[in-house]
Amino acid sequence: MDPEIFRASRWTSGNHLFPTIIEVTDRAVIRHKRSWFSKDEISISINKVASVHIKSGILWSNILIESSGGSDPLTSHGHSKADAQRIRALVEEAQGILNGPEKIKLS
16 A cells, blocks of 8 residues: 555644644554654554544544554544545555455355
8 A cells, every 4th residue: 555645734723834744554644743843753553543533523624543552642633524534444444454354255
């Protein structure tokens, strides 16, 4: 799976100059947050993701990705609803790949 990058809207608070970026790979979910003099990165391994919580408003969605490892959750706000749903789908797809294909045979 190629990494996909999702950028928060510059119209939301805290994202005007340096928008939050969420990168989803086949191994981890990474949040990149820049400021004037520093860069903050949080990553959660795909197999440690416990849940993806999306709270949608009129225009933007907040994303909360919780870890089963006991670390702090990964949070981001100001993403489009479509991006939030795509992040969830990518995480679920990557977890399915890691856990192996589940085949149900209907006959």
